[in-house]
Amino acid sequence: xxxxxxxxxxxxxxxxxxxxxxxxxxxxxxxxxxxxxxxxxxxxxxxxxxxxxxxxxxxxxxxxxxxxxxxxxxxxxxxxxxxxxxxxxxxxxxxxxxxxxxxxxxxxxxxxxxxxxxxxxxxxxxxxxxxxxxxxxxxxxxxxxxxxxxxxxxxxxxxxxxxxxxxxxxxxxxxxxxxxxxxxxxxxxxxxxxxxxxxxxxxxxxxxxxxxxxxxxxxxxxx
Numbered sequence: 312x313x314x315x316x317x318x319x320x321x322x323x324x325x326x327x328x329x330x331x332x333x334x335x336x337x338x339x340x341x342x343x344x345x346x347x348x349x350x351x352x353x354x355x356x357x358x359x360x361x362x363x364x365x366x367x368x369x370x371x372x373x374x375x376x377x378x379x380x381x382x383x384x385x386x387x388x389x390x391x392x393x394x395x396x397x398x399x400x401x402x403x404x405x406x407x408x409x410x411x412x413x414x415x416x417x418x419x420x421x422x423x424x425x426x427x428x429x430x431x432x433x434x435x436x437x438x439x440x441x442x443x444x445x446x447x448x449x450x451x452x453x454x455x456x457x458x459x460x461x462x463x464x465x466x467x468x469x470x471x472x473x474x475x476x477x478x479x480x481x482x483x484x485x486x487x488x489x490x491x492x493x494x495x496x497x498x499x500x501x502x503x504x505x506x507x508x509x510x511x512x513x514x515x516x517x518x519x520x521x522x523x524x525x526x527x528x529x530x531x532x533x534x
Contacts, residue, residue, distance in 0.1 A: 331358040334379065334393075338390035341374050348374050352388070380410055406437040406444070411481035419466030423457055423476060424448050426465060427483055434484040445483050455479045 334356035341349040348371040356362055362370045376385035378390060381397035381404075390397055395404045418426050431445025438444040452461050456477040465476055476501060 317430075323427075325453075325507065332356070333358050333393055335391040336375075337389045338377075339375065339390060340386045341371065341378070341383075342386045349385075380408065381405065403437060406434055406484060409484065411477050420464055422464055423452060423468075423479075424461040424463055426476070427451055427479055430480060431483045448483075451479050451483060452454040459514070 332355055334354070337353050337357070339349050339352040340347070348369075351388075352371070354362065354377060356419055366372055366376060374383060378385045379392055379397055381392075381400045392400070393404065393407055421429070425453060428448040430449075431448060434444040436501055449461070455478055457475050457479070460472060465473060468476065
């Protein structure tokens with residue numbers, strides 16, 4: 312499971328100084344019945360940084376990501392994602408997130424290009440002059456290394472190729488989603504090469520040398 316994140320720990324006075332904070336989690340708690348799955352989890356993610364949550368089965372990794380996505384309500388603590396409490400995020404807030412599921416096999420009969428074009432069309436109403444939505448399907452397919460398989464059905468792809476489709480689905484809205492991409496399991500299947508390509512592509516496409524420098528620093532941390 313991977314999320315854009317920072318290594319600094321939050322304090323009672325507020326999130327750490329530095330780059331723009333995208334995720335701010337403090338004293339996160341989750342209880343199922345009498346079982347405390349999460350007990351006082353805290354971390355901060357800054358723009359362009361990468362954070363991996365590691366732990367054994369049942370440690371609460373998936374629960375944490377689901378809370379960040381706004382799909383699961385927490386028992387306690389404070390959570391801020393892109394300036395919004397996920398528990399109260401609206402459709403426009405959700406349109407700014409990219410989520411890669413741990414397992415996603417519901418559209419095996421769709422061809423890769425058709426599937427991404429179809430899913431991308433749902434984001435078109437949220438397109439602005441600053442951020443064009445969705446990402447062009449062929450450009451997205453090239454970014455994840457599936458150009459030669461664009462016309463194939465998802466069910467005909469290998470396991471690694473299907474995982475690349477999963478990533479494409481997670482960022483189909485816009486290339487900017489690599490700043491707020493939440494991944495549930497299996498990132499290692501893609502390999503660091505794909506991560507490097509995507510980070511460098513995002514750095515090139517956004518103006519501003521400081522932004523590019525921060526992303527290059529994040530890239531160095533994961534390569």
